[in-house]
Amino acid sequence: MSRSARGTAPRVGSPHTRQRAMLWGVLIVLALFGARLVQVQVIQSEALAAEARATRERTYTLAAQRGDIVDSTGVTFATSQIRYDVEVDQRQIPAFVVLDEDGEIASRGAVAAADLLAPLLDRDPHELGAQLTGDRGYLLLASEVTPEVRESIEALGINGLTTRESTTRVYPAGTTAGSIIGWLNADDEGAAGLEYSLNEQLTGTDGERTVEIGRRGEIIPSAAQSTTAAQDGLTVHTSINSDVQYQCQEVMDRYTKESQASWSAAVVVEVDTGRIIALCDSAQIDPNDPEGYATINSVQYSYEPGSTGKILTMAAALNEGVVTPETVFDIPYQFTTPNGQTFKDFAPHPDREMTAAGILAVSSNTGTVQIGDLMSDETRAEYMEAFGWHEPTGVELAGESGGLNMDPANWDGRTRYATMFGQGIGVNLLQNVGVIATLANDGVRMPLHLVDGYSGSDGVLEPAEIAEGVEVVTPQTAQEMVTILEGVVANDGATGTKAAVPGYRVAGKTGTAEVPDDTGALTETAASFVGTIPADDPKLAIGVVVYRAQINEYGGLVAAPAFNEIASFAVERLGIAPSASDAELYPVYGADDPYLDETDG
Incomplete structure (x- = not known):
């Protein structure tokens, strides 16, 4: 009988075949491991190293x-x-240890x-x-x-x-x-x-x-x-000079306290550049320990300029040719305008024959409205704009106030006259001093600014971009106005005599505007003075305002003396030479004035 007949199972393969299969399997596994190793060590090594670094990196x-x-x-x-x-x-x-002298852990x-x-x-x-x-x-x-x-x-x-x-x-x-x-x-x-x-x-x-x-x-x-x-x-x-700034602040703090005012401020300007040498509000805050809100009233608060506003009216009239410094007017204590508005001077006086220069010297309201009425409201408004009263000055501080009520379309029959002597409108201190700074600079208005420039790590100063000056009035008008304003300080009986600085000619103007008290009644004042020194070769324009003073509340009594102290210090500290000649003032009264005597100019 054959083997198949006896039911013996056939052989699937030889041992050599199985060994070869196993070998191939091992080789395949090794190849896979090798490929993975190549991938990790060669292909992905850079990415994995970067990932490892990332876990150790700190920025x-x-x-x-x-x-x-x-x-x-x-x-x-x-x-x-x-x-x-x-x-x-x-x-x-925990790994930190301190050793004693023997090297043992202490x-x-x-x-x-x-x-x-x-x-x-x-x-x-x-x-x-x-x-x-x-x-x-x-x-x-x-x-x-x-x-x-x-x-x-x-x-x-x-x-x-x-x-x-x-x-x-x-x-x-x-x-x-x-x-x-x-x-x-x-x-x-x-x-x-x-x-x-x-x-x-x-x-x-x-x-x-x-x-x-x-x-x-x-x-x-x-x-x-x-x-x-x-x-x-x-x-x-x-542009600030810290010495002048310090002294200016000391003066304004003292005058605020002595006059029992709400606040006061002053500004010192270089007339030919517009650089602000000092900007001095009372009650400055210490930035090292600031408390409250830093209100910069000299920039952020508008007030009625009062009689300092007469400067603008007179300058416009001279520049328009409707008056000269020696044009004579009849000046009563009380004057009624063609539209029936009545205005008075500060103190009663007999009818006088006064020059245009004299009207400013004694700060006559009745004379100023006569001069202002020689121009249209639109013309005067154009000069307000040209002198910088319509818009903020653009000084490098936030929150600057602009001019208030400068549009003649909003003026009623009385306001149009009140604006001639600085009532019914509002300006900040920089805008107000800008007028006399312009006149002191031959009629050219320079942009007021606090920043001279910037420097980087190399220390090289890059000047700030400052707009060019703009001519507002002619040099002749400007010179006539400076001479007229010298009379405000130098003439006996004028309103600004307390601003006089020995050795220096001063030109300026006082102002006392009515402002509301806490109830809204016009019982308080904004006392001011703006001036330039030395008047024969103007270098500085200085403005002062004392708001709601309870003692000596008039410009000539509180603002003019403050100007004197600030100006006296500034010219000395900045090395400004005294005046080289005496002033030649315009006459105050006309030749036919009935009260003219040898004591009057």
């Missing part, structure tokens, strides 16, 4: 320095000082670190030790640490302690120009003054540094690092 911000603010001589108003934040990785503190961990750190940070060691204990990877221990303290901390070599550079803003001049300079908010952005209005120029651009960190939190110096440098903000160079 730090390199804070940009905010630009300084300085005065015209380089005195610092605002600057940023380098400070440091102290940070801790609590997980690394103390370790949070207790040891706190004992060394506490005196440097002026902290209680027990409270500090509690902050050093835990498993947090980041905790801020202290802020605004000085560079000296930071150096001492790093010398301790405490594991897990790092310092991060920051800045803090300081104001070395304190209240001097404090409200003008301003301060920063909690986010280190400008909150007031020039810090606010020039925030873009002062703010720098932060940089960053990326490093690799070891397992203990240390920087790996051999690893690749990348740094983008910070770009510091620009330094702002102001």
Whole structure:
């Protein structure tokens, strides 16, 4: 019988075949592993290495320095000082040890670190030790640490302690120009003054540094690092002279207190450039510890200019050719206009025959409305606009007020006359002083400004862009007006005699406008004086306003003396030479004045 007949199962294959199959299987598996290894080590190695680095990388911000603010001589108003934040990785503190003289461990961990750190940070060691204990990877221990303290901390070599550079803003001049300079908010952005209005120029651009960190939190110096440098903000160079500013503030604070006024302000302007040498509001705020809201009344508050507004009326009349300085008018104490409006002078007087110059010298309302009525309302409004009363001056401070009620279409029959002597309209102090600054500059109005320019890290000053001056009146009109205004200060019996500065010719005008009290009744005053010095070669224009004074509430009694003190200091400090000649004044009265005697001009 054959084997198949006996039912024996056939052989599937030989041992050699199975071995070959197994070998091929092993080879295939090895090939797959090899391919994966090649993929990991060759193809994906760079990506995996980058991923690993990313887990070890840490990016730090390199804070940009905010630009300084300085005065015209380089005195610092605002600057940023380098400070440091102290940070801790609590997980690394247990590894810190302090050794004794024999090299034995004397103390370790949070207790040891706190004992060394506490005196440097002026902290209680027990409270500090509690902050050093835990498993947090980041905790801020202290802020605004000085560079000296930071150096001492790093010398301790405490594991897990790092310092991060920051800045803090300081104001070395304190209240001097404090409200003008301003301060920063909690986010280190400008909150007031020039810090606010020039925030873009002062703010720098932060940089960053990326490093690799070891397992203990240390920087790996051999690893690749990348740094983008910070770009510091620009330094702002102001036109303010800090000495004149300080003295000007002292004067205005004192006059505010002595006259029991609500507030007062003064401004000192360089007439041929429009540079503001001092801008002095009473009660300046210290930016190092600001409290309340910094109202800059000299810029942000409009008031009725009162009789200082007569300057504009007279200048327009001279420039239009409707009067000369010696044109004679009959001046009664009380005058009724063609439309039936009655106006009076400040004090009763007999009818006088006065020149146009004399009308300004004694500040006659009845004479001023006669002169103003020689021009149309539209013509006078054009001069208001040309002298800068319609719009804000554009000074580099936020919230400047503009002119109020300058459109003749809004004037009724009485207001049109009131505007001739500075009532029924509103200007800020800069706008008011701008008129006499223009006349002192041969009739050319220069833009008033607080900023001379900017400088970067190279220290090179880039001048600020200032618009060109605009001629408002002719040089002849301007010179005639300056001479007329000298009479306001130099003539006996004129209203501005208390503004006189020995050795210097002064031209200016007093003003006393009625302003409302708390009930709305016109029982209070805005007392003012605007003037230029020296009148024979004008260098400075100075404006003063004292608002709602309770004592000596008239311009000639409170604002003119304040002008005297500010001007006297400014010409000395700025090196302005005394006048080289005496004034040749226009006559106050006409030749046929019935009361003219040898004491009258």
